[in-house]
Amino acid sequence: MRGATMTRRGRGHLANDSWEALLTAHAVLMKRFAAAPIWDEVSMREYDVLYTLAKQDRPIRLGELNRNVLLSQPALSRLVERLADRGLVERAPDPADGRGVRLALTEAGREQQRRTGRRHAADVAREVGAALGDEEMRTLEALTRKLAGQDRPSGEAEEENR
Amino acid sequence: MRGATMTRRGRGHLANDSWEALLTAHAVLMKRFAAAPIWDEVSMREYDVLYTLAKQDRPIRLGELNRNVLLSQPALSRLVERLADRGLVERAPDPADGRGVRLALTEAGREQQRRTGRRHAADVAREVGAALGDEEMRTLEALTRKLAGQDRPSGEAEEENR
DNA sequence: CCGATGTTCATGCGTTTGCATCTACCTCAA
DNA sequence: TTGAGGTAGATGCAAACGCATGAACATCGG
Numbered sequence: 001m002r003g004a005t006m007t008r009r010g011r012g013h014l015a016n017d018s019w020e021a022l023l024t025a026h027a028v029l030m031k032r033f034a035a036a037p038i039w040d041e042v043s044m045r046e047y048d049v050l051y052t053l054a055k056q057d058r059p060i061r062l063g064e065l066n067r068n069v070l071l072s073q074p075a076l077s078r079l080v081e082r083l084a085d086r087g088l089v090e091r092a093p094d095p096a097d098g099r100g101v102r103l104a105l106t107e108a109g110r111e112q113q114r115r116t117g118r119r120h121a122a123d124v125a126r127e128v129g130a131a132l133g134d135e136e137m138r139t140l141e142a143l144t145r146k147l148a149g150q151d152r153p154s155g156e157a158e159e160e161n162r
Numbered sequence: 163m164r165g166a167t168m169t170r171r172g173r174g175h176l177a178n179d180s181w182e183a184l185l186t187a188h189a190v191l192m193k194r195f196a197a198a199p200i201w202d203e204v205s206m207r208e209y210d211v212l213y214t215l216a217k218q219d220r221p222i223r224l225g226e227l228n229r230n231v232l233l234s235q236p237a238l239s240r241l242v243e244r245l246a247d248r249g250l251v252e253r254a255p256d257p258a259d260g261r262g263v264r265l266a267l268t269e270a271g272r273e274q275q276r277r278t279g280r281r282h283a284a285d286v287a288r289e290v291g292a293a294l295g296d297e298e299m300r301t302l303e304a305l306t307r308k309l310a311g312q313d314r315p316s317g318e319a320e321e322e323n324r
Numbered sequence: 325c326c327g328a329t330g331t332t333c334a335t336g337c338g339t340t341t342g343c344a345t346c347t348a349c350c351t352c353a354a
Numbered sequence: 355t356t357g358a359g360g361t362a363g364a365t366g367c368a369a370a371c372g373c374a375t376g377a378a379c380a381t382c383g384g
Contacts, residue, residue, distance in 0.1 A: 015290035018303035025306040099332040128177035140305045141180035148187035261362040
């Protein structure tokens with residue numbers, strides 16, 4: 001006899017259903033966050049870059065940044081250029097690699113990130129905190145970390161260490 | 163024993179950490195999916211619209227669609243217009259509301275969604291399936307569904323204009 | 325040392341997006 | 355019925371994006 005047809009579906013369906021649920025949660029919450037009146041100085045995408053740079057303890061490369069930001073390389077290059085023009089990001093040539101650029105926040109950029117981040121974090125805490133309990137948040141973090149931290153099953157090689 | 167202050171601070175961090183982890187997972191997987199050679203006919207954003215329409219059993223409104231798609235209303239309006247020009251989506255005036263439009267897939271649109279969806283679902287199943295076990299996927303789905311919140315929590319610290 | 329190949333970021337260009345605004349329609353109170 | 359106010363979607367326009375490609379540098383085999 002076949003498996004029960006109640007809620008039993010294949011692994012593929014499980015994977016797709018969970019991914020769809022994640023996408024929905026992402027879209028719904030992003031829309032709520034975008035509606036907050038805190039993006040008058042930096043846009044959400046710009047904040048994404050500022051936040052990623054703020055997490056680093058030393059300058060990072062553009063390509064490195066591009067792994068965390070959902071933008072094409074040219075688009076990110078120009079976004080960084082705009083942030084540099086506004087004095088929020090500093091672009092310096094990489095002494096170890098003449099092709100590369102080393103990106104870091106300026107003091108103004110760090111301050112801007114803190115200011116926007118403080119307000120945005122409150123929204124995140126309110127929305128996520130209202131939906132999930134402590135243990136659920138911990139579980140969600142663990143699962144999404146695991147989801148992101150996978151090696152590619154097929155494709156070209158990627159340097160993990162240095 | 164009480165720890166109100168610490169609890170609130172801790173919850174805020176929990177919420178922000180889990181949200182950041184979700185964002186990272188979203189960005190990382192989206193980049194992998196985008197790299198797949200299956201978007202030659204419809205882009206990921208177009209597919210998002212086709213998929214959302216495919217899930218509906220009857221025509222939906224643009225604003226309704228816009229709640230699921232992470233685009234501004236004008237951008238979505240024009241995206242739908244392009245899809246309609248390509249014969250994938252049908253736009254009909256809503257008999258119940260002269261302002262609205264009723265959106266539905268054409269037969270070609272449904273077929274296109276199925277074709278792209280089949281290939282994309284394989285990628286999703288491979289990536290997500292490789293990272294999480296069955297029970298983990300079920301848990302992730304449950305948590306992200308809860309996070310998306312069919313109903314907004316009452317007693318919001320926002321504007322109660324309802 | 326040299327040329328071939330790969331990598332990193334920037335630039336040209338057509339397309340798409342967001343913001344502000346407009347039009348058309350709905351709702352409701354007077 | 356009518357007009358004020360609200361809502362749904364479309365449109366003008368500048369900004370931003372993705373794709374293809376270019377320029378500069380790195381790497382490696384011969």
